[in-house]
Amino acid sequence: MSDAARALLPPLRLLRRPVMLGGLGGLLALAFVAALAVGAMPIPPGEVLRVLFGLDADSQSRAVVLGLRLPRAVLAVVVGAGLGMSGAALQGLFRNPLADPGLIGISGGAALGAVAVIVFGHVFAALMPMVAGPYLLPLAAFLGGLAATFATERIAHSRGVAATGMLLLAGIAINAMAGAAMGVLIFMSDDRQLRDITFWTMGSLARGGWSGVLMAAPFVLVAVIAMYRAARALDALLLGEREALHLGVPVERLKRIVMVAAALAVGASVAVSGIIAFVGIVVPHLVRMAAGPDHRIVLPGAALLGATLLLVADSIARIVVVPAELPIGLVTSLIGSPFFLWLLMRRKAGA
Amino acid sequence: MRFLAFILVFGVAVFGASANADAPKRVLALGGAVTETVYALGAGDTLIGVDQTSVYPAALTRRLPNVGYVRALAAEGLLSLKADLVLAGPEAGPPEALAQAASAGLRIVHLEDGYSTEAAIGRIAAIGAALDRKREADALIAALNDDLALVKREVAAAKSRPRVLFLLQAGGGAPKAAGRATAADAMIALAGGVNAVTGFDGYKPLSPEAGVAAAPEILVMMKQSVDALGGEEAVYALPELAGTPAIRNRRLVVVDALYGLGFGPRMAHAAHDLAVSFHPEAKFPPLPARPWMSAE
Numbered sequence: 001m002s003d004a005a006r007a008l009l010p011p012l013r014l015l016r017r018p019v020m021l022g023g024l025g026g027l028l029a030l031a032f033v034a035a036l037a038v039g040a041m042p043i044p045p046g047e048v049l050r051v052l053f054g055l056d057a058d059s060q061s062r063a064v065v066l067g068l069r070l071p072r073a074v075l076a077v078v079v080g081a082g083l084g085m086s087g088a089a090l091q092g093l094f095r096n097p098l099a100d101p102g103l104i105g106i107s108g109g110a111a112l113g114a115v116a117v118i119v120f121g122h123v124f125a126a127l128m129p130m131v132a133g134p135y136l137l138p139l140a141a142f143l144g145g146l147a148a149t150f151a152t153e154r155i156a157h158s159r160g161v162a163a164t165g166m167l168l169l170a171g172i173a174i175n176a177m178a179g180a181a182m183g184v185l186i187f188m189s190d191d192r193q194l195r196d197i198t199f200w201t202m203g204s205l206a207r208g209g210w211s212g213v214l215m216a217a218p219f220v221l222v223a224v225i226a227m228y229r230a231a232r233a234l235d236a237l238l239l240g241e242r243e244a245l246h247l248g249v250p251v252e253r254l255k256r257i258v259m260v261a262a263a264l265a266v267g268a269s270v271a272v273s274g275i276i277a278f279v280g281i282v283v284p285h286l287v288r289m290a291a292g293p294d295h296r297i298v299l300p301g302a303a304l305l306g307a308t309l310l311l312v313a314d315s316i317a318r319i320v321v322v323p324a325e326l327p328i329g330l331v332t333s334l335i336g337s338p339f340f341l342w343l344l345m346r347r348k349a350g351a
Numbered sequence: 352m353r354f355l356a357f358i359l360v361f362g363v364a365v366f367g368a369s370a371n372a373d374a375p376k377r378v379l380a381l382g383g384a385v386t387e388t389v390y391a392l393g394a395g396d397t398l399i400g401v402d403q404t405s406v407y408p409a410a411l412t413r414r415l416p417n418v419g420y421v422r423a424l425a426a427e428g429l430l431s432l433k434a435d436l437v438l439a440g441p442e443a444g445p446p447e448a449l450a451q452a453a454s455a456g457l458r459i460v461h462l463e464d465g466y467s468t469e470a471a472i473g474r475i476a477a478i479g480a481a482l483d484r485k486r487e488a489d490a491l492i493a494a495l496n497d498d499l500a501l502v503k504r505e506v507a508a509a510k511s512r513p514r515v516l517f518l519l520q521a522g523g524g525a526p527k528a529a530g531r532a533t534a535a536d537a538m539i540a541l542a543g544g545v546n547a548v549t550g551f552d553g554y555k556p557l558s559p560e561a562g563v564a565a566a567p568e569i570l571v572m573m574k575q576s577v578d579a580l581g582g583e584e585a586v587y588a589l590p591e592l593a594g595t596p597a598i599r600n601r602r603l604v605v606v607d608a609l610y611g612l613g614f615g616p617r618m619a620h621a622a623h624d625l626a627v628s629f630h631p632e633a634k635f636p637p638l639p640a641r642p643w644m645s646a647e
Contacts, residue, residue: 040431060430063455068427134447187524190554192422192442199423206425207447323400323428324419 020291024304028077031311035073036065038315040322075208075216076310079273082220082265084306087280088287088298089227092234093258094164100281101266104171104259108178109148110270111201112185113140118196119185138215138271145267148174153259162255164241202327203274205314212272223265224303230258231295238293276329278336279306289343309336374483375436379429380405381421382440384471384615385462386412388478389438391616391643392487400432402443407609407617408646426451436460438478466537468499471614491616491643498619498638499541502626506543509630515544516567516597518586519554520576526591527554528565534612535571541618542625544569562591569629570597573608604628616643 037048043061050057051065083101090099101107117137152174156166186197208216233254236244245251266280287301309332316335317326379400380386386405389398395411402421405412418428422444429437429452437457439449441464453459460481462474472492479488517535519527529535530551539546547565548557557565572586580586583603592598604625606612611621623638 040425040427042431060456064427064430067455068430068451187556190527191519195420195422199420204423207445209447209451318425318427321419323416323425323431324403325423325425325428327423 016291017294017297020287020297021300021304024287024301024308028304028308028311031308031315032073032077035076035311035315036069039064039069039318040325071208071210071213072205072314073311075205075213075272076314077307078213078217078220079205079269079276080279080307080310081224081303082216082269082306083276083279084283084302084304084309085224085227085299086262086265087282087306088284088295088302089230089234089258090262090280091284092237092295092298093255094168095238096168097285098281101262102175102280104167104262105148105152105174105178106145106263106266107270107275108175108182109151110141110145110267111275112148112178112182113137113142113144114200114270114274115182115185115197116140116144118193118200119189134211135215138212141271142219142267144178145270146263148178149259149263149267153256161252167255199327200274201329203276203329203332204325204327205273205310206325208272216268216272219264219268223261223268226257226261227265228296228299230254230261231299234258234295234299235293274327274329276310276332278329278332278340279309282336282340283309285340286343289347375434375481377432377434377436378482379418379432379434379437380440381418381424381438381443382462383407383609384474384613385438385440385478387609387613387615387617387643388475388491389482390646391491392475392479392482392484394482394484394487397482399434404442404609410646424448426455430455430457434458436481438462438481440474441465466532466534466614468541468614468618471618472496474614475616494639494641495616495619498641499622501638502541502619502622505623505633505635506541506626506630509543509626509633511630511632512543512545513568513629514547514566515539515569515571515629516547516562516565516592516595517571518557518576519573520579525556525558526576526580526589528557528561529554534614537614538612538618538622538625539571541622542629544625544629557591559591559593562589563594565595567592567595567597568600569602569604571604571606571611571625573611574605575608577603577605616641620644 036052037045041064043064047057047061048065051062086101090101090103091097114137117140121136152167152170153162155170156162186194189197233249236247236249237251237254241251283306284298284302287298287305291297291301313331313335314328317328317331320326376397377399378389378394378397380389380398381402383404383406386398386401387407389395390408390411398411398415400416400418401412402418404421416432418424421440421442424443426448429448435458437459439459439461441462443449449459460477462477463470472495475492476488479485517529517539519529528548529546530548530553531546532552533554536546547567570586570592577583577586586603587598587601597603606625610617611625620638623635627635
């Protein structure tokens with residue numbers, strides 16, 4: 001390599017971040033426009049544009065694009081960004097590529113809350129004013145996710161330190177307990193409730209609407225900012241906990257911040273959309289494969305790619321079985337997991 | 352020949368137009384009993400879409416666009432069929448999807464819940480009104496009331512009041528028994544049986560002891576449940592029911608879910624069939640044949 005080329009290297013490395021994030025942002029914008037353009041109702045792209053720019057358009061097209069597709073697409077971005085970035089932050093925290101939001105009990109606790117409302121909803125609803133009805137399930141799922149994460153963190157704590165191994169084990173135990181309690185509820189549920197539970201565990205962005213966006217977005221936003229601010233600390237943590245401590249990273253505080261942020265983001269996402277598998281665990285890997293381990297790229301990259309992936313998956317879910325619809329969790333795992341396997345195999349062959 | 356055909360087509364078109372000028376022409380039915388009712392009212396040809404629970408008449412529902420499972424509908428899917436009327440059965444949902452579709456301009460008529468002949472007849476009247484087929488609905492309701500009265504008389508004349516247990520097998524868990532406030536409970540009563548399980552509302556898992564305590568003489572199950580368990584022999588081998596009279600005497604009655612529990616226009620015949628199997632000694636004559644009973 002010539003001296004001139006060597007001199008060029010640092011600027012290239014510095015360029016990686018804007019190039020990666022700009023590219024992912026472009027993909028996201030494309031996916032967003034596509035999500036608004038496709039659906040069960042055949043609306044020509046020109047008509048979609050007229051609706052979006054507030055020009056004269058058919059009132060039904062307007063209702064479909066602005067009333068149905070737009071809130072759904074925005075919800076996909078919020079949920080996808082929350083799930084993707086939480087996955088990336090937790091994988092960084094645990095320095096374990098298998099870590100996903102399910103691991104520390106968030107999804108298990110959220111699922112338990114949701115299933116409890118599906119099975120006992122009529123009992124809860126009787127105790128509350130009517131207006132609370134539609135918010136009961138998201139609220140229970142959100143609180144369930146937070147409670148499970150909090151319990152995991154408390155259990156793992158000993159003398160002011162939460163050992164990573166203990167966190168994982170406590171997460172497994174909490175998940176098992178949530179699973180068992182859910183089993184009891186499923187056992188008690190009737191045919192209809194069973195089908196509602198099944199559909200909820202496969203996720204859907206259909207129910208949320210603008211109220212879902214309003215419920216989830218503040219939590220996801222706060223969490224995303226908190227996690228992004230932890231990017232450098234997570235980079236230091238890659239060297240090891242002790243090393244990070246010597247570098248001046250408040251490791252215990254970092255753990256708490258990342259876990260609370262992930263619980264907020266994932267809890268709010270699961271609350272409005274049900275369980276959407278695969279995004280939290282695989283999206284960070286895809287970003288890391290392309291951009292390396294730098295958390296200042298991986299974290300925002302996972303948010304962007306997670307949002308893109310959910311937009312694409314939701315678009316597919318909406319158009320493959322028209323006039324019916326597939327659960328989105330089914331699409332993400334059905335298409336996502338073989339694709340991920342293929343990527344892994346390719347990388348193995350290359351190495 | 353061609354002229355004749357022209358007259359025929361033209362005549363039908365004119366007649367059809369004059370009969371119900373404002374009647375909905377593109378109807379989406381959500382719910383098996385709703386679809387059956389639309390068909391029974393002679394409006395089957397106005398159907399442009401159904402849901403997954405609409406399986407009768409099969410020749411009609413199989414060729415129509417299907418909007419999926421009735422409790423997991425998609426707003427844009429509903430809109431895309433360009434229906435001028437959506438008849439939403441009590442089970443149609445989620446409510447958010449229906450509300451979104453309605454706010455985008457879809458006309459949705461919601462039908463009242465309820466497992467009783469009165470509620471079912473109320474739904475038929477509501478569907479008749481929505482379809483602008485009041486006359487047909489009145490005729491259907493009159494025939495249905497006649498048939499139901501006939502079943503009532505038959506059952507009153509029968510001496511026995513067998514204890515009947517309705518079992519539901521959903522998923523892999525223990526079979527669930529139908530308590531009060533269920534479609535099965537209402538059908539058992541219509542057919543002159545006594546529900547063997549009255550301690551709770553809805554469906555609850557049945558333990559072996561509770562099964563023995565219920566001491567059913569007759570066991571009723573949906574065909575889907577029997578298939579899920581692996582056939583009638585598997586039902587007779589259920590530990591939850593070992594030693595009960597129903598098992599000893601091998602009295603399992605298998606019903607079709609929509610026909611037997613749908614509370615649609617075929618409910619009188621379903622109750623009659625059930626009464627026949629509850630009271631084999633009584634030798635009930637068949638109910639009058641009705642046109643909506645004989646679809647493919």
